Amino acid sequence: MTSLHKQETKKWIVTVLIFLLALLFIFPFIWMISTSFKYEIDVMEFPFRLIPKNVNTSNYVTVWTKGNFPLYYRNSLFVTVLTVLGDLCLTSMAAYAFARLRFRGKNLIFSCYLAAMMVPTQVLLLPKYIIFGKLGINNTHAALILPGICSIFSIFLLRQFFMSIPYDLSEAAKVDGAGYFRTFAQVILPLAHPGLVTLILISSIWSWNDYINPLIFLSNDKLFTLTVGLQRFQESNGTNYAVIMAGAVCAVLPVIFLFLVFQKQLVASIASSGIKG
Amino acid sequence: MKHKLTAAEREEEVAGYLFLLPNFLGTCLLIFLPIFITLTMGFSQYNIVKGLSGMKFVGLKNFASLIYNERFLAALKNNIVYTFTTVPLTVGCALLLAAILNKSIYGKEIARAMFFMPYVSSMVAISVVFNVLFYPNGGPVNGILSALGVKNPPGWFIDKDWAMVGLIIMAIWYQCGYYMIILLAGMQNVPQSRYEAAELDGANAWQKFIHMTVPGISPTLFFVIVIATINSFKVFDQINIITKGGPGYATTVLVYEIYRNAFTEYNFGVASAIAWVLLLIVVLLTALQWKGQKKWVNY
Numbered sequence: 001m002t003s004l005h006k007q008e009t010k011k012w013i014v015t016v017l018i019f020l021l022a023l024l025f026i027f028p029f030i031w032m033i034s035t036s037f038k039y040e041i042d043v044m045e046f047p048f049r050l051i052p053k054n055v056n057t058s059n060y061v062t063v064w065t066k067g068n069f070p071l072y073y074r075n076s077l078f079v080t081v082l083t084v085l086g087d088l089c090l091t092s093m094a095a096y097a098f099a100r101l102r103f104r105g106k107n108l109i110f111s112c113y114l115a116a117m118m119v120p121t122q123v124l125l126l127p128k129y130i131i132f133g134k135l136g137i138n139n140t141h142a143a144l145i146l147p148g149i150c151s152i153f154s155i156f157l158l159r160q161f162f163m164s165i166p167y168d169l170s171e172a173a174k175v176d177g178a179g180y181f182r183t184f185a186q187v188i189l190p191l192a193h194p195g196l197v198t199l200i201l202i203s204s205i206w207s208w209n210d211y212i213n214p215l216i217f218l219s220n221d222k223l224f225t226l227t228v229g230l231q232r233f234q235e236s237n238g239t240n241y242a243v244i245m246a247g248a249v250c251a252v253l254p255v256i257f258l259f260l261v262f263q264k265q266l267v268a269s270i271a272s273s274g275i276k277g
Numbered sequence: 278m279k280h281k282l283t284a285a286e287r288e289e290e291v292a293g294y295l296f297l298l299p300n301f302l303g304t305c306l307l308i309f310l311p312i313f314i315t316l317t318m319g320f321s322q323y324n325i326v327k328g329l330s331g332m333k334f335v336g337l338k339n340f341a342s343l344i345y346n347e348r349f350l351a352a353l354k355n356n357i358v359y360t361f362t363t364v365p366l367t368v369g370c371a372l373l374l375a376a377i378l379n380k381s382i383y384g385k386e387i388a389r390a391m392f393f394m395p396y397v398s399s400m401v402a403i404s405v406v407f408n409v410l411f412y413p414n415g416g417p418v419n420g421i422l423s424a425l426g427v428k429n430p431p432g433w434f435i436d437k438d439w440a441m442v443g444l445i446i447m448a449i450w451y452q453c454g455y456y457m458i459i460l461l462a463g464m465q466n467v468p469q470s471r472y473e474a475a476e477l478d479g480a481n482a483w484q485k486f487i488h489m490t491v492p493g494i495s496p497t498l499f500f501v502i503v504i505a506t507i508n509s510f511k512v513f514d515q516i517n518i519i520t521k522g523g524p525g526y527a528t529t530v531l532v533y534e535i536y537r538n539a540f541t542e543y544n545f546g547v548a549s550a551i552a553w554v555l556l557l558i559v560v561l562l563t564a565l566q567w568k569g570q571k572k573w574v575n576y
Contacts, residue, residue: 015382021374022391025450029394031417032406044415047424094300102286103293109301116308118563120511122532123552126539127314128307150303180292209399211514216540227401231518234405241409248402259397263390266397270455271462 029252036060036246043241059246067236068221069247072229076208079144079225083207084200086149091199092192095155096184099162100170117152125216132217143217144225148207154199157269161195162188198269201262205255226251315556318549339550349551351526352534355441359530360509363448368502370449371456376486378457379464389461392454400514403451408434408519411443434519437527444528447515452508456501463497464490496570503566507559531555 030050035043036059038052063069097103098110128147132138137146165188173183189196211227218224224232230251234244259266282290319339321332343349374392378385395403411418411433419430431439467490475485491498513532516522522529522537529537531551539548 011381011383014377014380015384018374018377018382018388019384022388025454026391026394028403028406028410028450029398031410032402035409043409044412046415046417046420048417048420090300090303093296097293097296101289101293101296103290106293109297112309113304116304116312118559119308119312119556120507120532120559122511122513122535123315123556124308124311125535126545126548126552127311127318129539130314131306131310146303147307150300150307152304152308155300180289180296184296205397209397209401211399211401211518212536215517216536227399230399230401230405234408244405245409248405251402252398255397255399256394259394260390263386267389267393267458270458 029256032245032248035242036249038242040240040242056242059243060250062243063233063246063250067233068224068229069233069250071222072224072226072233073250075141075223075229076226079141079148080204080207082141082145083148084203086145087151087154087203088196088199090149091151091154091158092189092196093184095158095162096188098155099159100188101180113152113155117156121147122212125212129216138217139219139223141223144207144210144213147213148203148210151203154203157199157202158192158195161192161198165191194265197262197265201258201266202269205258208255315549315552318545319553321546323545335546339546340553342547343550343554346547348522348526348529348537349534349547352522352529352531352551353554355526355528356510356512356530358441359445359448359512360506362445363452363509364502364505366445367449367452368456368498368505370453371460371501372491372498374453374457375460375464376490378461379490389454389458392457394454395451396455400451401518403447404515404518407443407447407515435524437524440520440524440528444512444515444520448509448512452505456505459501460494460497463494467493499569500566503562503569507562510555510558510562531558 031048034050034052037055037057038059039054039056042049042053098106128143129138132143137143169187169191170183173187178186209227210225211231214225214228218228221232230247233247237243237247318332320334320336322335322338323332378389382388410416413419413430413432413435416433418433422430431442433443434440471489471493472485475489480488511532512530513536516528516530516533517536520528522533531554535548535551535555538544538551
């Protein structure tokens with residue numbers, strides 16, 4: 001009885017300590033939100049308050065009315081949605097071929113993919129810039145969407161899911177006279193739906209947060225996505241920290257929301273496969 | 278081995294090629310071809326006006342020039358310092374957090390989400406926030422340091438001796454939760470019966486951690502260390518946003534030098550040579566990971 005009691009106390013102490021540490025981890029977020037509601041004059045006061053002395057919502061008005069923030073938002077949304085949809089289509093088809101179909105050269109092609117996955121994307125920026133120049137798509141959203149939909153990481157992720165689907169099911173579909181495309185669309189895809197959700201989550205977070213690609217391939221302010229847009233916004237607002245924080249809050253909000261809703265799936269998928277970098 | 282394909286097999290093969298084709302074309306154009314261009318461009322001189330047809334083979338000239346390139350040498354040194362500090366510190370923190378979260382505590386999932394939250398956020402937003410948090414005059418971090426009695430709190434990102442320290446702190450905070458989750462998954466595979474046996478022998482929490490948990494997850498731990506090392510060589514976003522490699526050369530790193538040489542100096546040959554260096558480092562680390570994987574799996 002006392003030992004049980006002692007264990008219970010210990011559990012509470014560890015819980016409190018861990019949550020204090022966890023609070024320290026999200027402190028930058030709390031500070032960011034709190035500052036975004038402050039008047040500029042209160043930002044650098046010390047001791048700082050997490051609940052603003054005077055609440056000021058005009059920073060958000062500034063973000064959404066002055067400058068190109070709404071445009072950046074729309075661009076990010078556009079690029080992310082098209083990237084995710086394209087990634088989903090091409091990747092699921094390729095992963096189906098790798099996971100379920102037999103054809104000559106499969107192992108060779110797959111080995112090439114495996115080797116290419118190792119190459120950091122940062123190494124390929126310059127050649128991509130040259131190729132896009134030839135194709136005439138530098139400074140268009142296509143320069144962001146095209147590389148996003150050809151992700152080798154996504155293929156590996158979905159291939160794993162597709163391989164775990166029992167072969168009896170696709171055999172049964174074959175006996176029923178279904179072609180490969182119908183088997184893919186009506187048997188494999190529905191059964192692999194947790195894998196598809198994972199892919200959508202990882203692909204959209206990655207695309208939304210992507211910074212280096214828009215930095216290099218876009219030069220027109222009107223085409224900027226949120227990441228480069230936020231940097232531009234910061235530079236043009238100098239020391240208006242409260243306004244900059246309001247911009248930062250707007251930039252992270254969609255991803256944080258997605259994360260909080262799908263936390264379980266995301267954590268499970270990262271635990272098993274990592275995330276694309 | 279050679280045999281004629283039956284009609285059904287031939288049909289399957291055609292289907293396989295068709296399903297793969299769209300992605301394969303994209304991968305060729307956007308991954309295989311760029312790899313080839315990078316590899317050849319390291320040995321060539323590129324003329325922007327003439328384009329790809331004006332590429333001239335110059336042997337090892339680009340690589341030789343790196344030896345005298347002060348910025349590159351500084352970047353390599355900084356990157357190595359960054360790697361040898363962030364990797365042990367991040368993985369160490371992640372390991373401790375995972376070990377504690379693996380125990381029974383209340384609200385495990387909420388705590389896990391809180392530690393993981395930085396990793397899903399945009400690095401640009403994080404950099405913007407940290408830039409103000411670490412603001413030398415009146416920023417909250419220095420405010421706390423002064424309150425704790427530190428006489429001359431550091432200038433962080435504008436001080437050449439402290440800028441890297443600020444970036445390292447940021448990196449630990451940003452990635453810790455991510456590695457924690459991978460390690461936590463590894464720990465859940467360590468059989469509970471082992472711990473129970475150790476408890477009967479009177480082992481305390483620390484002894485269990487060192488003698489049961491760490492050896493039990495050594496393959497995962499090894500994987501995490503290699504991935505963390507590879508990722509530390511890819512660092513770029515926060516550097517371009519906060520320090521631009523400065524003050525001086527204090528925080529320039531390999532990817533930043535690739536970016537700067539390629540897109541502000543238009544020195545494509547040198548940029549590709551640095552890309553080669555980065556690629557070699559990553560390939561070596563990956564090879565190490567594959568070799569180690571076989572050796573370290575211990576049950």
